[in-house]
Amino acid sequence: MKIVLCCGEANAGLQEVHQLLGEAGVANALPSRQRGMAPAEFLAEMFAAHELDRDGTTVAAQLAPGRLWHELAADLFVANLAVPAWGWADVRNLWTMEFWAEFDSQVRFVLAYTSPEQALGIALGKRSMSAPECASFLDSWTQQNDELLHFYHRHEARCVLVNSAAARCAPGRFLEIVGPKLGLALHAPADWAAGVGIGSNALHATLARPLVGELGAAAELFRELESSAD
Numbered sequence: 001m002k003i004v005l006c007c008g009e010a011n012a013g014l015q016e017v018h019q020l021l022g023e024a025g026v027a028n029a030l031p032s033r034q035r036g037m038a039p040a041e042f043l044a045e046m047f048a049a050h051e052l053d054r055d056g057t058t059v060a061a062q063l064a065p066g067r068l069w070h071e072l073a074a075d076l077f078v079a080n081l082a083v084p085a086w087g088w089a090d091v092r093n094l095w096t097m098e099f100w101a102e103f104d105s106q107v108r109f110v111l112a113y114t115s116p117e118q119a120l121g122i123a124l125g126k127r128s129m130s131a132p133e134c135a136s137f138l139d140s141w142t143q144q145n146d147e148l149l150h151f152y153h154r155h156e157a158r159c160v161l162v163n164s165a166a167a168r169c170a171p172g173r174f175l176e177i178v179g180p181k182l183g184l185a186l187h188a189p190a191d192w193a194a195g196v197g198i199g200s201n202a203l204h205a206t207l208a209r210p211l212v213g214e215l216g217a218a219a220e221l222f223r224e225l226e227s228s229a230d
Helices: 014-023 039-049 067-079 091-095 097-103 116-125 131-154 166-171 171-182 203-211 219-229
Strands: 002-007 085-089 108-111 159-163
Touching: 002 014, 002 091, 002 097, 002 203, 014 085, 014 166, 014 171, 039 067, 067 097, 085 219, 091 097, 091 131, 097 108, 097 131, 097 219, 108 131, 108 166, 108 171, 116 131, 116 219, 131 159, 131 219, 159 171, 159 219, 166 171
Parallel strands: 002 085, 002 108, 108 159
Antiparallel strands: none
């Protein structure tokens, strides 16, 4: 049994990457046996119990849940024992990566990111943002993706680090990398990933590029991500 968690910030295309994996053979997680909790419900309760917002938007450090959460996680895992490969995508996975890495040696991680201009472009497509709000967004993007990159370097053998836009553009190559490295038996369907997209608005991403710049922290970190990516 392998468990595949898609981790990254909110605009990193997590659900799209998870969908690509799902089409290739990674099943969605079944709810836990005793409480019937799906992973999203499990994470919402965990974050609330730690006095954090349930959607995890204001979290800034890895959680260190106690014994109760290990028992609830075990119930979720037992419910999926018969599934060869299963998992889920959730922005809150970013702040529970160390918890899951320590919980079970069979957990694998697909760490998804996208460029800061694409991420900011997606955000601008949803609502108008002032210049200070854009700067705050880029600071958050940098903090979250720095967390992603540091985790990758600590657990590289159990992770695939991928630009989600690249995974969408070359799903076959993505599959060739993810399968062998994470020990997954993946098979692409004949109509591979038809209609799946990252959803980034190209115009907004173009408009966001001057806000990101070439020398800022976000741009520098993106270059590090690209040079480290699988």
